[in-house]
Amino acid sequence: MSKGLTSREEDYSQWYNELVGKADMAEHSAVRGCMVIKPYGYAIWENMQAALDKMFKETGHSNAYFPLFIPKSFFSKEASHVEGFATECAVITHYRLKNDGHGQIIVDSEAKLEEELIVRPTSETIIWNTYKGWIQSYRDLPILVNQWANVVRWEMRTRLFLRTAEFLWQEGHTAHATSKEAVEETERMLDVYADFVENWMAVPVIKGKKTENERFAGAIDTYCIEALMQDGKALQAGTSHFLGQNFAKAFDVKFTTKEGKLNYVWATSWGVSTRLIGALIMAHSDDSGLILPPKLAPIQVVIVPIYRSDEELEKISELAKSISTELKLKGISVKFDDRDTLRPGFKFAEYEMKGVPVRLAIGSRDLEDGTIEIARRDNKEKQTISREGIADYVENLLKEIQVNIFSKALKFRDENTREANSYEEFKELLDTKAGFISAHWDGTAETEKRIKDETKATIRCIPLNNKPEFGNCILTGKPSSQRVLFARAY
């Protein structure tokens, strides 16, 4: 912990990479593009999972598990789906190794699969092939299933959490009797995601729809939530897809309606991934390390003793333990760090790096005075408070920090969302201020692509409940009825 981080201003990307390492979140593995999620990073993921899983269950979903592998022929059944994923997938061709007789282990050429298997990049195909057996009648609908799983997309340029070949996620796959119900489900899960990202991760999001270019391969409509990182780049934090009858048609999944007719089933899918951890890091943290929202922090409060003798440590430990007990009764996670191999200053730096929201320091002077030094990680304010009523104080402080982190991120986003009314202005904003740019677009894929090729900015979304506003496309000058949200993105 001795060396600090490169500052965000100096090199944002370098800052991020160093932070992920120094905060013990994750590291690159020996397998190209695959990461190791270390215990501290994984504990954040566990907290995310617990909160999301509860929300999924409260909205009527159950978990299930489907195969890791997808037969190549399944994968090909939905045309745009295979086009979207074929260029980046892990292909299994054999099922055995053998000794070559010279001490080398080689692939056994006799154990070749008749049909290659793909490691799932997403599970629509294998799941809809399964749903075919589950659905006969309207009585079997809706099916509201979620899966927590690992998926693989063979990315060439990877960054820890943000883009890796293997990542962890959840994927919801639902089946409905009507288009209306499926659209409602798509929107409901977008709301769940927005709720989670704003109220747990403390990251404000814009809800919107993707343009045709940016849609999920196989979807009729892709809804998304978009967040803004501190370097002014956008990050897609979750997507919810209305799949229409595309997968039902590809896998021939029909049901008998109440009226006795035969109809194809309507589908949705929706997912968030370990990418959210990258968003969490980039949205809040500073040059001293992570800043974690209390609701997701693996350790919410750390207590550091400051002592010169074993006798002092003993007395401080006694107090620390009684405070820990009070905090734990309130459901607050506490760590008492009495390691004798590190000086307090090093511990302070370590917990700053790891983003522990509240730090209590207790010295022998405090014992006499009945006081405790309390420091909050978000704004680094310190103060000395009375030991009496400390549990209530900390409980309230954690709530305050959660709100403050969100407010700060919201203020940042608002300050970095600007309107552009000409292509010149648009390009200048991109290069000088970054952030979200709200601008008119003529609605064509060609214009979107040209803007992307020329500026690296993409349309992040067409915000939901967008107010109608007539104007002219910044590139072509053609008429437009609403502004859309552009940004450079992760």
Add this chain to the structure above:
Amino acid sequence: MSKGLTSREEDYSQWYNELVGKADMAEHSAVRGCMVIKPYGYAIWENMQAALDKMFKETGHSNAYFPLFIPKSFFSKEASHVEGFATECAVITHYRLKNDGHGQIIVDSEAKLEEELIVRPTSETIIWNTYKGWIQSYRDLPILVNQWANVVRWEMRTRLFLRTAEFLWQEGHTAHATSKEAVEETERMLDVYADFVENWMAVPVIKGKKTENERFAGAIDTYCIEALMQDGKALQAGTSHFLGQNFAKAFDVKFTTKEGKLNYVWATSWGVSTRLIGALIMAHSDDSGLILPPKLAPIQVVIVPIYRSDEELEKISELAKSISTELKLKGISVKFDDRDTLRPGFKFAEYEMKGVPVRLAIGSRDLEDGTIEIARRDNKEKQTISREGIADYVENLLKEIQVNIFSKALKFRDENTREANSYEEFKELLDTKAGFISAHWDGTAETEKRIKDETKATIRCIPLNNKPEFGNCILTGKPSSQRVLFARAY
């Protein structure tokens, strides 16, 4: 739910397969050897995970995540390890598909990996390669990490839950400074498994060590817990391995001791899998369906209304809801099944099939009398009880059922554990009674193998704390100092 199950007596294997299907636990997928775990089966797995995860954390472990893929060269570094797993693994050779120009999707031969990747059958190699970077000094030890993951072993003959190509499991991987500590960890985790299987799954187990033949590939010692199924076959329910310094040597993982010496790190690994669901089914269930221990049942209490009019249903629903609330306050999971498409008898059969421990039936007569009919699944006893104090009654009943299921399984095991004192007696017992057979063995791999080849029985374990008893090997007559436990096994 109209057709019943094949009876256990008629065809145990058929009974099992039908039960897994009819209780909505799992099904075969379109991918050879891979299963789909359906929501009801997965809910049991979630309950198992929650209980085990808590026990792992209480014994000081954290969760982390390591790559799905293992480079072929890593896999080969520990000689006996690769020998144990090479013949049954999924091999990734390519990372892209392409269109062949005639509308077919084929593997892109230009996207061939330089080194093949193996889908993890277990993660010792990739994890020890990672630990090399985490461990320099004794201060970095112990490392107590667990991973919840999917693994793949290319099994040719598969059975749902019991043996599938892909399965879900947890694998603990710990690193220690001394052999003693590692052995203690190995034994501690065996105790955790035994505690879980006995006190949550209600399945009694024998703790023991495996013989050399049956050891994990790469272990110095494999500890196991063995359970007896209702057909008299044994099932290995969990294993805990003392790996010595084998993997530390294969991956060159050394640490500086307190005394400043350089030493190889000591290792353990331990795991249980979705196989436990198979054990749970086979240990308790009967010809009417599943019998689930209350502690793991997704639904602990079902309430079925018996009514002739909407008005009656409305009154019964009111009562059912108030009972549900009382039960939920005690942490009991309740389902009120007011579907109007099924008659009560069908519902009764469905919940019997699904092993719901307690069923309450409420009719309009009960409303008048202030009574409720309560039926327990384990022994099918029914009685009419007063509505007053029903929550306490049900809470106690669930505990009683948990104990009763365990006692019944224990009695069955005790009655089906027998001593054999000659090879003739041994073979006769195997063919007429099955169960565990306690017999003398000369301690050689050759004898064990000959017995296995001739009888299909294996040494399940050398029980821990086995009492010394001198005798003669049932096959060779050579001297033996203790009995070991034989059985035919899953």
